[in-house]
Amino acid sequence: MKTESLLAARTLNMGENAIREILKVVSREGMISLAGGIPSPESFPVNIIKKLSQLILDKYGDQALQYGLTEGFYPLRETLAKQLRKTDIIVSADDIIISSGSQGALDSLGKTLITKGDKIAVEAPTYLGAISAFNPYEPEYITIETDDQGIIPESLENILKKGDVKFIYLVPTFQNPTGRTLSLNRRVAVADLIKRYNTLLIEDDPYSALRYSGENLPQIKSIAPSNTIYIGTLSKILSPGLRVGYIVAPKAIKEWSVLVKQGVDLHTSSFSQAIGYEYLEGGYFDKHLPYILDLYKPKKDTMLKALKNNFPDSFTWSKPEGGMFIWVEGPKGFNAESLYHKAIQENVAFVPGKYFYTNNEGSSTMRLNFTMSSPMEIETAIKRIASLL
Amino acid sequence: MKTESLLAARTLNMGENAIREILKVVSREGMISLAGGIPSPESFPVNIIKKLSQLILDKYGDQALQYGLTEGFYPLRETLAKQLRKTDIIVSADDIIISSGSQGALDSLGKTLITKGDKIAVEAPTYLGAISAFNPYEPEYITIETDDQGIIPESLENILKKGDVKFIYLVPTFQNPTGRTLSLNRRVAVADLIKRYNTLLIEDDPYSALRYSGENLPQIKSIAPSNTIYIGTLSKILSPGLRVGYIVAPKAIKEWSVLVKQGVDLHTSSFSQAIGYEYLEGGYFDKHLPYILDLYKPKKDTMLKALKNNFPDSFTWSKPEGGMFIWVEGPKGFNAESLYHKAIQENVAFVPGKYFYTNNEGSSTMRLNFTMSSPMEIETAIKRIASLL
Numbered sequence: 001m002k003t004e005s006l007l008a009a010r011t012l013n014m015g016e017n018a019i020r021e022i023l024k025v026v027s028r029e030g031m032i033s034l035a036g037g038i039p040s041p042e043s044f045p046v047n048i049i050k051k052l053s054q055l056i057l058d059k060y061g062d063q064a065l066q067y068g069l070t071e072g073f074y075p076l077r078e079t080l081a082k083q084l085r086k087t088d089i090i091v092s093a094d095d096i097i098i099s100s101g102s103q104g105a106l107d108s109l110g111k112t113l114i115t116k117g118d119k120i121a122v123e124a125p126t127y128l129g130a131i132s133a134f135n136p137y138e139p140e141y142i143t144i145e146t147d148d149q150g151i152i153p154e155s156l157e158n159i160l161k162k163g164d165v166k167f168i169y170l171v172p173t174f175q176n177p178t179g180r181t182l183s184l185n186r187r188v189a190v191a192d193l194i195k196r197y198n199t200l201l202i203e204d205d206p207y208s209a210l211r212y213s214g215e216n217l218p219q220i221k222s223i224a225p226s227n228t229i230y231i232g233t234l235s236k237i238l239s240p241g242l243r244v245g246y247i248v249a250p251k252a253i254k255e256w257s258v259l260v261k262q263g264v265d266l267h268t269s270s271f272s273q274a275i276g277y278e279y280l281e282g283g284y285f286d287k288h289l290p291y292i293l294d295l296y297k298p299k300k301d302t303m304l305k306a307l308k309n310n311f312p313d314s315f316t317w318s319k320p321e322g323g324m325f326i327w328v329e330g331p332k333g334f335n336a337e338s339l340y341h342k343a344i345q346e347n348v349a350f351v352p353g354k355y356f357y358t359n360n361e362g363s364s365t366m367r368l369n370f371t372m373s374s375p376m377e378i379e380t381a382i383k384r385i386a387s388l389l
Numbered sequence: 390m391k392t393e394s395l396l397a398a399r400t401l402n403m404g405e406n407a408i409r410e411i412l413k414v415v416s417r418e419g420m421i422s423l424a425g426g427i428p429s430p431e432s433f434p435v436n437i438i439k440k441l442s443q444l445i446l447d448k449y450g451d452q453a454l455q456y457g458l459t460e461g462f463y464p465l466r467e468t469l470a471k472q473l474r475k476t477d478i479i480v481s482a483d484d485i486i487i488s489s490g491s492q493g494a495l496d497s498l499g500k501t502l503i504t505k506g507d508k509i510a511v512e513a514p515t516y517l518g519a520i521s522a523f524n525p526y527e528p529e530y531i532t533i534e535t536d537d538q539g540i541i542p543e544s545l546e547n548i549l550k551k552g553d554v555k556f557i558y559l560v561p562t563f564q565n566p567t568g569r570t571l572s573l574n575r576r577v578a579v580a581d582l583i584k585r586y587n588t589l590l591i592e593d594d595p596y597s598a599l600r601y602s603g604e605n606l607p608q609i610k611s612i613a614p615s616n617t618i619y620i621g622t623l624s625k626i627l628s629p630g631l632r633v634g635y636i637v638a639p640k641a642i643k644e645w646s647v648l649v650k651q652g653v654d655l656h657t658s659s660f661s662q663a664i665g666y667e668y669l670e671g672g673y674f675d676k677h678l679p680y681i682l683d684l685y686k687p688k689k690d691t692m693l694k695a696l697k698n699n700f701p702d703s704f705t706w707s708k709p710e711g712g713m714f715i716w717v718e719g720p721k722g723f724n725a726e727s728l729y730h731k732a733i734q735e736n737v738a739f740v741p742g743k744y745f746y747t748n749n750e751g752s753s754t755m756r757l758n759f760t761m762s763s764p765m766e767i768e769t770a771i772k773r774i775a776s777l778l
Binding site: 269 | 390392393395396397398399400403409427428430431433435438439442443446450451452453454455456457489490492493496500501502503504507518521522524525526555556587588589615616628629630631632639640641642645648649651652653654655656657658659660661
């Protein structure tokens with residue numbers, strides 16, 4: 001039978017993910033990839049997980065393998081609440097839902113909140129995974145202007161003044177794709193605006209633990225708690241393959257999101273959650289994090305140095321203190337997609353920045369990832385790209 | 390801020406899951422529960438999983454912890470295809486998507502296929518998890534009449550004649566909640582109908598491996614392959630907590646479901662998938678299954694015998710050859726919900742059957758689970774319920 005005619009209206013809106021196509025190219029022999037957005041496999045605590053997987057089967061036995069609560073494994077939620085309180089996000093286990101990665105969090109929240117046509121304010125450029133989570137619920141996007149300190153509060157206020165925004169979606173720290181961080185003053189300003197305009201913010205925070213220099217900044221959730229939904233993940237500090245993320249949400253949204261998640265996947269893997277709990281509660285995270293930071297910092301420094309030494313003066317780039325990405329902006333008329341096609345001929349891949357915009361901008365921008373390649377490969381890759389400019 | 394006003398239209402349609410409330414009661418001290426729908430913890434191969442979790446970290450190392458393909462871990466899909474071919478479902482790894490449990494399969498398919506108002510034909514009574522997966526996409530349900538051999542083909546044909554059915558959803562083997570199995574003749578008749586009326590069927594098959602007596606029946610997928618989407622799971626034969634299920638779908642639906650799933654959770658836990666692969670491919674499933682069957686068969690036999698010895702003649706019940714449930718129907722006027730309230734006073738829980746209907750029927754029915762309690766507890770529970778009749 002012809003099944004295409006059976007697809008839902010929303011499905012036909014979704015379309016192929018261009019970045020997925022790019023990532024297929026990356027697996028070619030000899031390719032140096034600055035394209036992915038994934039942690040280095042060297043960062044994974046394989047031996048710790050080996051030990052913990054035995055420990056949890058001894059300690060919890062069948063419980064680690066049985067159906068669990070949709071809200072998530074209670075001890076994991078407790079230890080997350082304890083960690084969050086250290087960053088002045090004052091919550092208890094009952095305020096937390098464990099999700100199947102951040103992606104699961106974004107899907108549940110999109111499903112709980114978005115009615116077709118609802119307006120969502122996002123950064124330009126913004127995180128693509130959020131767009132692919134929200135799109136099936138058919139929202140409209142309004143883009144907030146950004147500069148090298150993140151979103152510009154005046155631009156946000158102009159949007160909020162017009163009313164009618166369902167929520168704002170931000171990655172305030174070491175953003176994907178730009179690596180930019182919202183400055184302290186602007187965090188305070190955004191917190192003030194969402195309170196004043198009685199608006200909901202989704203603060204997606206996968207990268208803040210990956211800080212290689214500088215001072216921690218307060219999460220917006222800690223400044224405007226009742227207006228903010230916070231999303232965290234263990235993907236960047238333990239393992240993305242375990243698919244453990246979490247949502248901290250105001251009570252009503254939390255409760256409805258649980259019902260929503262129940263229909264989506266009943267609950268997140270009990271086994272993964274138990275590993276996550278023992279990793280955090282057993283102090284393994286505190287011991288392992290410095291190793292990850294020592295692994296990534298030289299990669300970032302190498303990329304920044306190579307850009308400075310090789311790229312023309314007409315290019316600018318972000319200088320993040322953490323995370324996984326550097327964002328490059330070329331001069332007017334520079335076409336990053338043409339460059340991408342030349343670069344893959346030279347065995348170097350990156351992602352043209354235009355894919356991170358919801359409004360067809362960004363043709364002169366590019367996202368460079370520094371976690372997956374070695375410092376030497378990063379230097380080679382930047383030189384090769386520079387030679388094509 | 391007041392967040393209730395921010396909920397999506399679909400969210401307010403969802404409502405509390407009554408069974409979830411019932412299952413909270415079940416955890417009370419001293420309660421004998423025939424209410425749950427979950428495997429016995431004794432059925433889990435804890436030691437095998439212990440061994441396999443070490444093996445996969447040795448064998449795959451960081452790969453078991455990294456982001457993976459949305460479609461799922463290729464070796465697992467290959468071994469599932471091999472298993473399916475043994476039951477005359479002739480497919481390859483490329484036809485299979487790994488889902489986050491069957492629930493994840495139902496959500497992805499609902500999201501891919503259902504536009505608001507679409508008509509879905511379901512059994513009465515039907516599996517509640519499917520309803521909670523489909524409801525957020527706002528379909529309308531048409532109920533197909535059933536008897537003790539499953540759905541009645543004439544009733545299905547009357548529905549299909551009117552046209553306009555997006556898909557049919559069935560659990561043909563050891564159905565939840567009734568334990569009933571669609572007979573061979575009816576399987577052939579249903580396959581013929583869906584081909585003739587060019588209709589799509591979702592065949593959800595979590596229980597067919599749990600057969601304690603009788604002969605295996607062909608899956609409808611093997612008779613009408615291009616009209617059928619097949620859903621399987623490792624939850625009942627390995628562990629539900631790992632959250633590994635799978636979808637076998639015609640090409641176009643498979644490809645769109647991958648895009649949909651990408652937005653929902655990127656992919657199912659790599660670690661869980663690798664455990665599932667080694668469990669099947671290493672022959673552990675073949676060795677462990679007889680243990681599960683030996684565990685459940687006496688429980689089922691005890692329940693059937695206790696019903697026969699203790700329940701009034703005015704009650705009838707299903708006599709399944711497998712699965713996890715027995716379905717009891719009382720005489721006209723019997724109110725299973727009143728009985729439930731009395732039963733929990735006597736420390737016995739079950740689920741009133743009306744919750745499994747989408748059309749407000751079933752007030753005189755009840756679902757009894759036999760996997761979670763011991764044979765002795767089952768006998769005690771049935772006697773206590775009988776004494777309340």
